[in-house]
Amino acid sequence: MKIAFVGKGGSGKTTLSSLFIRHLAAAGAAVVAIDADINQHLGPALGLDEAEAAALPAMGERLPLIKDYLRGTNPRIASAATMIKTTPPGRGSRLVRVREPNPVYDACARPVELDGGAVRLMVTGPFTDADLGVACYHSKTGAVELYLNHLVDGPDEYVVVDMTAGSDSFASGMFTRFDMTFLVAEPTRKGVSVYRQYKEYARDFGVALKVVGNKIQEQDDIDFLRAEVGDDLLVTVGRSDWVRAMEKGRPPRFDLLEEDNARALKTLRATADATYERRDPERYTRQMVHFHLKNAESWGNERTGADLAAQVDPGFVLGENIGEDAGERPGEESGERRGENAGGLLGEDIDADVEAGADASVSAPA
Numbered sequence: 001m002k003i004a005f006v007g008k009g010g011s012g013k014t015t016l017s018s019l020f021i022r023h024l025a026a027a028g029a030a031v032v033a034i035d036a037d038i039n040q041h042l043g044p045a046l047g048l049d050e051a052e053a054a055a056l057p058a059m060g061e062r063l064p065l066i067k068d069y070l071r072g073t074n075p076r077i078a079s080a081a082t083m084i085k086t087t088p089p090g091r092g093s094r095l096v097r098v099r100e101p102n103p104v105y106d107a108c109a110r111p112v113e114l115d116g117g118a119v120r121l122m123v124t125g126p127f128t129d130a131d132l133g134v135a136c137y138h139s140k141t142g143a144v145e146l147y148l149n150h151l152v153d154g155p156d157e158y159v160v161v162d163m164t165a166g167s168d169s170f171a172s173g174m175f176t177r178f179d180m181t182f183l184v185a186e187p188t189r190k191g192v193s194v195y196r197q198y199k200e201y202a203r204d205f206g207v208a209l210k211v212v213g214n215k216i217q218e219q220d221d222i223d224f225l226r227a228e229v230g231d232d233l234l235v236t237v238g239r240s241d242w243v244r245a246m247e248k249g250r251p252p253r254f255d256l257l258e259e260d261n262a263r264a265l266k267t268l269r270a271t272a273d274a275t276y277e278r279r280d281p282e283r284y285t286r287q288m289v290h291f292h293l294k295n296a297e298s299w300g301n302e303r304t305g306a307d308l309a310a311q312v313d314p315g316f317v318l319g320e321n322i323g324e325d326a327g328e329r330p331g332e333e334s335g336e337r338r339g340e341n342a343g344g345l346l347g348e349d350i351d352a353d354v355e356a357g358a359d360a361s362v363s364a365p366a
């Protein structure tokens with residue numbers, strides 16, 4: 001499951017992301033935590049000290065490695081240099097999974113021990129003024145978007161992304177990559193205006209969006225949010241002494257988190273989990289192609305000197321099951337699966353790909 005926490009600066013994205021990650025880890029779920037926010041605070045919120053947080057490898061500085069790995073043997077992507085952040089996977093591409101070891105995790109992820117088990121943490125790296133200016137090409141979040149677009153994830157495994165509600169995520173299509181987006185809002189006009197803007201972008205793309213009210217102090221705060229966002233208000237979180245203690249560098253055991261807040265986290269997980277049944281791989285793939293073509297036309301073709309529309313593999317759908325078979329258990333069961341899906345396969349070399357253990361999954365387009 002892919003889950004984003006977005007919202008206004010200072011609303012509590014990092015705090016709530018970190019609590020949710022701790023909640024998942026305590027329940028024994030597999031988690032990749034990603035800090036894609038302008039202010040990189042997720043590491044410290046998960047308990048890393050300053051030196052440990054500073055030593056985290058930046059995904060943004062490892063883009064060539066990430067691209068080279070994900071590109072695999074996809075013949076439509078001539079080189080890592082022509083791979084932009086929206087370049088979609090196709091036959092021959094390598095897909096990534098939450099639990100596996102792979103070179104992307106080796107280079108970019110570090111384990112963080114939490115009550116209940118370790119999670120993998122990846123960070124984009126700090127943003128500079130230059131990143132924010134030339135949002136498209138240099139954006140650090142491009143590495144995260146490539147990762148998400150090559151990710152095959154099932155239930156009980158989670159990628160949790162702490163990110164801004166900024167314009168770059170709208171331009172690139174990043175905001176459409178999640179099963180569930182939690183918009184963290186304080187009960188203020190500004191908090192709610194970020195919600196409105198997000199909702200507006202999200203509307204045409206079927207983005208599942210819920211509001212998490214944060215720093216709630218009184219009933220009037222809840223009434224205000226309810227009046228402004230209606231049924232999109234999922235849960236509210238009050239000021240937490242547990243969080244205050246954590247910020248002082250003395251996090252209590254996670255099972256000592258206030259009961260109300262623990263219950264709110266449970267609701268977040270249940271709400272995210274409930275979206276699993278509604279997943280539509282074909283729509284998901286279509287959206288990534290849509291944003292790729294948009295980015296290709298608006299800057300990518302010119303920047304790379306290539307026709308990036310040709311990177312789209314028309315017969316490819318990023319689907320969960322066939323991808324898993326192709327990647328994790330080549331040989332085993334794959335004959336049966338291949339038989340089942342044979343009618344939907346559009347390409348010539350699929351069997352060869354599966355045989356070779358290639359990680360691409362293929363099925364019929366919409």
Ligand SMILES: Nc1ncnc2c1ncn2[C@@H]1O[C@H](COP(=O)(O)OP(=O)(O)OP(=O)(O)O)[C@@H](O)[C@H]1O
Pocket residue numbers: 007008009010011012013014015016037039041214215237238239240241243244247
């Ligand atoms: N429920 C809460 N209880 C107590 N303190 C909180 C709570 N939520 C957030 N805070 C505090 O508010 C401050 C801002 O929260 P946080 O850093 O999570 O926001 P953010 O949206 O990630 O901010 P930024 O945009 O700067 O990344 C932090 O000091 C955090 O500890």
Ligand SMILES: [Mg+2]
Pocket residue numbers: 013014015037039041162
């Ligand atoms: Mg933050």
